[in-house]
Amino acid sequence: MKGNEAIAEAAIRAGCQGYFGYPITPQSEILEYLTDEGRKRGMVVLQAESEVASINMVYGASGAGARVMTSSSSPGISLMQEGISYIACAELPCLIVNINRGGPGLGTIQPSQGDYFQSTKGGGHGDYRLIVLAPASVQEMADFVYDAFDLADKYRNPVMILADGALGQMMEKVEFKKYNPADHIPPKPWATVGKTRDRERNFLTSLHIQPEKMEQINLALQEKYRTITRNETRSESIETDDADYILVGYGLAARIAHRAVEIAREKGIRAGLLRPITLWPFPYGRVQELATKAKGILVIEMNAGQMVEDVRLGVEGRVPVKFYGRMGGIIPSPDEVVHALESMIHQPVEANVEEY
Amino acid sequence: METALAHTDIEMMDCVYEKPDTLTDQRFHYCPGCGHGVAHRVLMEVIDELGIQEQTIGVAPVGCSVFAYHYMNVDMQEAAHGRASAVATGIKRMHPDKYVYTYQGDGDLAAIGTAETIHTANRGENILVVFINNAIYGMTGGQMAPTTLLGMKTSTSPAGRTIETAGFPIKITEMVAMLPGVYYVARTSVHTPNAVRQLKKALTKAFQYQKQGKGTCFVEVVSNCPSGWKMTPLQANKWMEENMFPVFPPGEIKVPKN
Numbered sequence: 001m002k003g004n005e006a007i008a009e010a011a012i013r014a015g016c017q018g019y020f021g022y023p024i025t026p027q028s029e030i031l032e033y034l035t036d037e038g039r040k041r042g043m044v045v046l047q048a049e050s051e052v053a054s055i056n057m058v059y060g061a062s063g064a065g066a067r068v069m070t071s072s073s074s075p076g077i078s079l080m081q082e083g084i085s086y087i088a089c090a091e092l093p094c095l096i097v098n099i100n101r102g103g104p105g106l107g108t109i110q111p112s113q114g115d116y117f118q119s120t121k122g123g124g125h126g127d128y129r130l131i132v133l134a135p136a137s138v139q140e141m142a143d144f145v146y147d148a149f150d151l152a153d154k155y156r157n158p159v160m161i162l163a164d165g166a167l168g169q170m171m172e173k174v175e176f177k178k179y180n181p182a183d184h185i186p187p188k189p190w191a192t193v194g195k196t197r198d199r200e201r202n203f204l205t206s207l208h209i210q211p212e213k214m215e216q217i218n219l220a221l222q223e224k225y226r227t228i229t230r231n232e233t234r235s236e237s238i239e240t241d242d243a244d245y246i247l248v249g250y251g252l253a254a255r256i257a258h259r260a261v262e263i264a265r266e267k268g269i270r271a272g273l274l275r276p277i278t279l280w281p282f283p284y285g286r287v288q289e290l291a292t293k294a295k296g297i298l299v300i301e302m303n304a305g306q307m308v309e310d311v312r313l314g315v316e317g318r319v320p321v322k323f324y325g326r327m328g329g330i331i332p333s334p335d336e337v338v339h340a341l342e343s344m345i346h347q348p349v350e351a352n353v354e355e356y
Numbered sequence: 357m358e359t360a361l362a363h364t365d366i367e368m369m370d371c372v373y374e375k376p377d378t379l380t381d382q383r384f385h386y387c388p389g390c391g392h393g394v395a396h397r398v399l400m401e402v403i404d405e406l407g408i409q410e411q412t413i414g415v416a417p418v419g420c421s422v423f424a425y426h427y428m429n430v431d432m433q434e435a436a437h438g439r440a441s442a443v444a445t446g447i448k449r450m451h452p453d454k455y456v457y458t459y460q461g462d463g464d465l466a467a468i469g470t471a472e473t474i475h476t477a478n479r480g481e482n483i484l485v486v487f488i489n490n491a492i493y494g495m496t497g498g499q500m501a502p503t504t505l506l507g508m509k510t511s512t513s514p515a516g517r518t519i520e521t522a523g524f525p526i527k528i529t530e531m532v533a534m535l536p537g538v539y540y541v542a543r544t545s546v547h548t549p550n551a552v553r554q555l556k557k558a559l560t561k562a563f564q565y566q567k568q569g570k571g572t573c574f575v576e577v578v579s580n581c582p583s584g585w586k587m588t589p590l591q592a593n594k595w596m597e598e599n600m601f602p603v604f605p606p607g608e609i610k611v612p613k614n
């Protein structure tokens with residue numbers, strides 16, 4: 001099954017009640033699959049007139065208590081940023097899937113990780129965060145859909161699955177876990193579903209004209225983000241126990257880096273891999289732990305170097321941090337990564353400074 | 357925002373006029389003479405009289421009426437500028453058995469939200485769109501709106517709107533009426549008792565059609581902006597009749613064929 005289809009099938013099984021989207025390569029299979037399969041199985045599926053409309057339909061539907069999602073790719077996700085900011089402030093749970101393609105601008109339809117900053121640092125206006133999950137296989141494309149919906153409901157926060165065009169298009173075996181939505185979807189007493197006599201009206205808003213009130217809203221959001229950081233930070237470590245050199249990568253880049261670790265070990269280099277699974281909250285603590293033991297860190301990304309900034313924040317200068325990446329839809333090969341690792345090892349320490 | 361109306365003791369036998377339960381006790385923030393207050397009252401009165409308060413969800417986007425949820429005693433969502441009808445679509449699709457309405461101004465509905473307005477209507481979303489047209493951006497201090505009349509002075513058309521620089525006032529209500537998904541379109545005002553009665557009739561019909569699943573109903577209220585127009589309320593209403601009505605004539609624009 002294709003990665004995009006795995007997301008769509010998992011969404012149906014996760015009890016997603018509504019999907020609102022707009023066609024864009026390389027993620028249109030999600031819209032197509034749900035239009036066919038989702039509707040047959042009772043889901044509301046609507047092709048909107050734009051991504052701007054899609055995300056606002058998600059706002060309305062989520063505000064009315066439904067488990068809902070949208071999906072798009074980079075330029076479309078850019079169009080959604082206004083709505084995502086409103087959703088974050090009104091604290092509405094939803095899933096947003098970004099099948100990242102190369103940019104900037106219209107860019108390319110080929111895979112990229114160029115949207116890391118946009119996804120993890122806010123993206124739209126104001127102080128807010130999305131929970132960002134980064135799958136590295138078709139199996140995880142499916143598994144993370146359930147996690148995303150559950151996290152969204154648990155924290156009343158938008159959750160993004162950030163994958164890339166290759167993960168969306170590649171075919172792998174996938175198993176769908178047992179999941180009963182009724183056991184997972186919490187009651188939503190805040191939802192606007194019609195004011196009954198026994199309660200005051202519900203209204204959802206992100207507008208608080210008085211600065212003192214708006215500061216309180218922000219403080220509450222920041223407190224929520226701290227709780228999420230404490231509870232939900234996830235990463236995977238592979239062969240890091242004895243590693244002199246740590247490769248750090250997420251999503252597709254992590255798979256390439258994993259292969260590079262194997263090649264490096266065959267060559268006698270003790271390398272390991274750290275794969276952040278939540279890009280926000282970022283596993284700074286795990287990076288810090290590894291930085292106290294390793295001689296150097298090499299960050300692999302399909303962009304010009306975005307997550308490397310978070311790795312450096314975690315490392316705090318303890319060991320050299322180098323970056324290797326390809327852009328514009330080019331996927332680096334494991335051999336290229338090994339070469340980058342070798343040149344890092346063989347460079348004198350004082351040469352291991354930032355290179356931008 | 358939380359100041360309630362001062363309590364006044366009125367003997368019930370003397371009471372000739374009462375606020376419906378669908379309006380909260382919150383004092384309106386609108387300027388003296390502004391049409392929003394009456395339009396709010398009429399809309400909520402209709403919801404009260406139809407007995408649909410518990411089944412109704414409203415959407416208030418950016419504009420002078422963005423705080424409508426403080427006054428309208430139904431479940432409501434604030435929406436981003438121009439996006440009310442997309443938000444309403446999301447609500448209605450998940451709850452087709454509920455009544456959903458938007459309450460939007462001219463800048464919101466006919467400029468930044470044009471795409472959402474047209475496509476919601478074209479899908480025939482079974483909702484009510486209430487469109488308050490006072491030909492100006494009131495909330496941001498009186499800038500030119502898409503419906504600003506030719507020659508009309510605003511802070512961004514200080515010498516009067518010209519065709520050369522700003523084109524024509526958009527007749528979005530007539531545009532919407534052309535779409536086959538749209539079932540009922542009316543244009544009224546709120547400056548005379550008779551106009552208020554016309555609005556009430558139009559809104560009542562619109563909710564009844566929504567119950568029957570007929571598609572989009574669109575009710576424009578040609579209104580004033582004494583502050584933005586820099587007139588007294590009486591001057592504003594007179595100016596509205598003399599200048600707005602020739603461009604935006606009141607009446608039913610699209611009625612169901614029997």
